Amino acid sequence: MSLADFPITQRWPAAHPDRLQLYSLATPNGIKVSAALEELGLPYEAHKISFDTNDQMTPEFLSLNPNNKIPAILDPDGPGGKPLALFESGAILLYLAEKTGKLIPDDPAGRYHCIQWLMWQMGGLGPMFGQLGHFHYFVADKVKDPYPRERYTVEAKRMLAVLEQRLDGRPYILGDDYSIADIAVWPWIRTLGGFYGAGEITGLDKLANVQRWFADCSERPASQRAISIPS
Known part of the structure; x- marks a missing residue:
């Protein structure tokens, strides 16, 4: 079996079929996988799945991910040397x-702690x-009931407090070493305070440990490249 046997390669042909194929967009979940690939230095080829043209709903993309979400990958060198198709950003990481x-x-203990986070x-x-x-x-001008916004603001603040406590005295979520746990969380902190403009209502700017950790993650060359992949 080769990459040509996967229908998605008919719509997004592989210029380099020997490389891992990434189907993504620079959203928080997409950036996770791009950042990991950049950190690891694995050869890969990125294909843009545009939401503007509903690429995620095409039969070709659905053949790879029936859940119609990015990111997804095709690895020509999967387990046993056979191609592997995979979706869900956490599973891919x-x-x-x-x-x-x-x-x-x-x-083993450290591995499970990583999976836990x-x-x-x-x-x-x-x-x-x-x-x-x-x-x-997205719908601030359409939903007049304050409850949904308040409910998720409270929950976001709670989860930020968990992260703030976890990073107290630790450079990274697991301790001294950068891991896929950091890669998974970092793009969402970036989006919360940036694109969503929710930093003030969640108190993000007041969390010293999170801010220090976020700056460190953001300054990594792989992170800086990942935010523009696919271009």
């Missing part, structure tokens, strides 16, 4: 880390920030 043996601790982002911080962004930024 875990796969890339384990494939390379980087950005995740080697010891990755799941925390996937199941809590990301969805809650996304809902806050929806009601605070």
